[in-house]
Amino acid sequence: MGAGGIVVLGLDPGSRCTGYGLVCEVSGQVSLxxxxxxxxxxxTDVAARLGLIYSGVAALIERHGPSEAAVESVFVAVNSASAIKLGQARGAALAACGVAGVPVFAYEPTLVKKSLVGAGRADKSQxxxxxxxxxxxxxxxxxxxxxxxxVAVCHLNRKRFLKLCGAS
Known part of the structure; x- marks a missing residue:
């Protein structure tokens, strides 16, 4: 991380696949x-899967030392079993952030899409x-x-916007 830079850990938790992305912003320039x-x-049993997610996120935090993390807000799923699994995976990832003292910010999926594409209903490919x-x-x-x-880029965009507006 350069002088005045910020490292953000973006997370997309899932019980079988948790996506992560770390970006650094220095003077308005974002890099991967x-x-x-x-x-x-x-x-693998649920406890072991959650342990792998926790350990994986903890290792990323240790390796890169992000100052903040960003994740999509929980949405209501049609299938309650899927919603529970997603919630457990999200909890494991967020626990790793909490133990490391990394503050977590949550964003609605539509805000993430609008922040990048300009439309809250954009598809994943866009x-x-x-x-x-x-x-x-x-x-x-x-x-x-x-x-x-x-979600990490959305977080940086939101921080920049709030700073321009004079909000904390």
Missing amino acids: LEAGTIRTERE VAFMVGRVLGCREAMAKDASDALA
């Missing part, structure tokens, strides 16, 4: 540090395209990683 996924095996443009990435990445980067 790392992006990828934390994958768990379907056959969001991924804009993430690539903002970060100067040409190579394809996992959708979960792209979603995590989108």
